[in-house]
Amino acid sequence: xxxxxxxxxxxxxxxxxxxxxxxxxxxxxxxxxxxxxxxxxxxxxxxxxxxxxxxxxxxxxxxxxxxxxxxxxxxxxxxxxxxxxxxxxxxxxxxxxxxxxxxxxxxxxxxxxxxxxxxxxxxxxxxxxxxxxxxxxxxxxxxxxxxxxxxxxxxxxxxxxxxxxxxxxxxxxxxxxxxxxxxxxxxxxxxxxxxxxxxxxxxxxxxxxxxxxxxxxxxxxxxxxxxxxxxxxxxxxxxxxxxxxxxxxxxxxxxxxxxxxxxxxxxxxxxxxxxxxxxxxxxxxx
Amino acid sequence: xxxxxxxxxxxxxxxxxxxxxxxxxxxxxxxxxxxxxxxxxxxxxxxxxxxxxxxxxxxxxxxxxxxxxxxxxxxxxxxxxxxxxxxxxxxxxxxxxxxxxxxxxxxxxxxxxxxxxxxxxxxxxxxxxxxxxxxxxxxxxxxxxxxxxxxxxxxxxxxxxxxxxxxxxxxxxxxxxxxxxxxxxxxxxxxxxxxxxxxxxxxxxxxxxxxxxxxxxxxxxxxxxxxxxxxxxxxxxxxxxxxxxxxxxxxxxxxxxxxxxxxxxxxxxxxxxxxxxxxxxxxxxxxxxxxxxxxxxxxxxx
Numbered sequence: 001x002x003x004x005x006x007x008x009x010x011x012x013x014x015x016x017x018x019x020x021x022x023x024x025x026x027x028x029x030x031x032x033x034x035x036x037x038x039x040x041x042x043x044x045x046x047x048x049x050x051x052x053x054x055x056x057x058x059x060x061x062x063x064x065x066x067x068x069x070x071x072x073x074x075x076x077x078x079x080x081x082x083x084x085x086x087x088x089x090x091x092x093x094x095x096x097x098x099x100x101x102x103x104x105x106x107x108x109x110x111x112x113x114x115x116x117x118x119x120x121x122x123x124x125x126x127x128x129x130x131x132x133x134x135x136x137x138x139x140x141x142x143x144x145x146x147x148x149x150x151x152x153x154x155x156x157x158x159x160x161x162x163x164x165x166x167x168x169x170x171x172x173x174x175x176x177x178x179x180x181x182x183x184x185x186x187x188x189x190x191x192x193x194x195x196x197x198x199x200x201x202x203x204x205x206x207x208x209x210x211x212x213x214x215x216x217x218x219x220x221x222x223x224x225x226x227x228x229x230x231x232x233x234x235x236x237x238x239x240x241x242x243x244x245x246x247x248x249x250x251x252x253x254x255x256x257x258x259x260x261x262x263x264x265x266x267x268x269x270x271x272x273x274x275x276x277x278x279x280x281x282x283x284x285x286x
Numbered sequence: 287x288x289x290x291x292x293x294x295x296x297x298x299x300x301x302x303x304x305x306x307x308x309x310x311x312x313x314x315x316x317x318x319x320x321x322x323x324x325x326x327x328x329x330x331x332x333x334x335x336x337x338x339x340x341x342x343x344x345x346x347x348x349x350x351x352x353x354x355x356x357x358x359x360x361x362x363x364x365x366x367x368x369x370x371x372x373x374x375x376x377x378x379x380x381x382x383x384x385x386x387x388x389x390x391x392x393x394x395x396x397x398x399x400x401x402x403x404x405x406x407x408x409x410x411x412x413x414x415x416x417x418x419x420x421x422x423x424x425x426x427x428x429x430x431x432x433x434x435x436x437x438x439x440x441x442x443x444x445x446x447x448x449x450x451x452x453x454x455x456x457x458x459x460x461x462x463x464x465x466x467x468x469x470x471x472x473x474x475x476x477x478x479x480x481x482x483x484x485x486x487x488x489x490x491x492x493x494x495x496x497x498x499x500x501x502x503x504x505x506x507x508x509x510x511x512x513x514x515x516x517x518x519x520x521x522x523x524x525x526x527x528x529x530x531x532x533x534x535x536x537x538x539x540x541x542x543x544x545x546x547x548x549x550x551x552x553x554x555x556x557x558x559x560x561x562x563x564x565x566x567x568x569x570x571x572x573x574x575x576x577x578x579x580x581x582x583x584x585x586x587x588x
Contacts, residue, residue: 047464048440051437069395106305108302109393111394112309114308116304123296151347
């Protein structure tokens with residue numbers, strides 16, 4: 001859904017990630033961009049150049065925070081220092097919502113700094129949902145959880161990934177950051193139909209969509225964010241927009257980053273899919 | 287991570303099992319170890335937890351996460367310590383990185399803190415640095431100081447005017463969190479600047495070190511000869527600088543950092559100061575004026 005309580009009733013259009021190689025271009029040329037996504041952890045510091053750049057960006061642009069290490073699925077409790085710094089940053093950016101991944105990555109205080117897949121069990125869904133609720137309550141900010149690309153599945157799993165995602169977000173009453181590239185990558189790695197995934201998640205909870213490029217290897221696909229979006233992912237995106245309505249969309253490009261113009265042009269391709277739906281599909285905030 | 291004792295049956299056990307597997311060192315820096323923690327084949331252990339698919343066996347899927355962990359963490363470590371790598375050379379640096387990252391895995395939500403325990407760790411394991419251990423350890427201290435100086439807080443400063451009217455017997459000051467004091471046995475400020483590609487000189491603040499240089503390809507630079515220096519790594523206009531100070535100046539700033547009053551801090555360095563200058567009062571006045579103009583002082587928080 002375009003604007004809903006999970007994304008702070010915003011429908012911002014097409015965004016791109018704020019990345020260091022583009023700082024100079026953005027600050028000097030001030031290009032027209034609907035919004036920027038920042039990786040929260042890069043700005044959860046006490047001072048210096050990162051915050052100076054962020055403040056300059058905030059004067060000109062809307063910024064949405066996206067995290068990479070909240071690890072909603074980790075069994076051990078969230079680091080209070082992490083939460084405190086995140087809340088401070090939220091006050092600075094005034095992001096209408098935050099997002100992070102439906103995964104785990106730390107245990108007993110040790111961090112892998114990876115987005116590790118969860119077993120799709122009711123125990124994991126219950127614990128993860130509780131943690132999302134706790135974090136959202138502390139931050140006083142809506143949360144959208146993002147489905148990750150995965151390269152392994154566990155024997156412990158009791159349901160499909162899309163059933164698990166649904167179970168978590170319904171229990172937590174939170175939003176979804178639907179990454180259609182991740183759906184596609186996982187579908188190839190785990191031999192399922194990506195449209196089964198897409199058709200069976202609660203569309204009314206989708207607060208934002210991610211698109212990205214990925215890499216094909218002989219035996220698997222890797223979510224590398226270093227290419228333009230591949231045609232089957234655009235096709236999946238078109239279906240996502242059809243099901244969810246025109247929704248804030250972000251292009252992720254994190255490695256071998258080309259010029260600002262190239263990244264932005266790739267992102268703006270997403271507009272044609274929203275436009276093709278016509279005016280009848282535009283919805284207003286509830 | 288502790289080695290997993292059994293096949294996981296619940297979420298916590300699964301996460302401990304998976305973390306131990308993912309963070310286990312690779313063989314020849316590329317492949318998953320063939321033997322599991324209990325001495326049995328890794329293929330068997332992986333098959334009990336990870337589902338295979340038509341193209342990949344369980345251990346191959348586990349290996350992918352194992353590889354991604356090490357590729358990511360080593361690359362981040364290398365980015366944080368390019369000077370250490372240039373001193374030790376590729377091979378020794380790689381072995382040190384693996385030992386440190388194996389023994390001190392990240393305990394922070396941010397990779398910024400990955401190297402926070404390195405200096406302490408290397409003091410206990412000098413063999414990892416070989417014959418250049420003192421030089422290498424100095425470089426680790428400098429590179430960690432840069433990380434701290436880059437994004438630590440800048441608090442409202444105490445001005446030179448505030449200092450002029452204060453009673454030195456009562457006045458206690460703090461140092462800005464970004465101000466890092468180092469006593470080094472090697473002139474690594476010059477060495478690090480020569481390694482980088484974006485350096486330029488600044489007169490009052492010191493010598494600038496652009497963090498972009500950390501990502502740039504490093505030049506081949508002769509290793510420095512032993513020479514004791516006292517160095518402040520600090521930030522001005524959100525850029526990093528090195529500023530050398532004298533031994534007496536270092537002693538004074540250290541004493542201030544420890545919460546001594548101004549007069550106690552100066553008294554602690556009195557003997558050194560008299561060795562360094564014929565006019566201690568003027569020297570102190572000049573130093574404090576400069577340090578205050580660089581906004582190094584904050585109100586005391588002790």
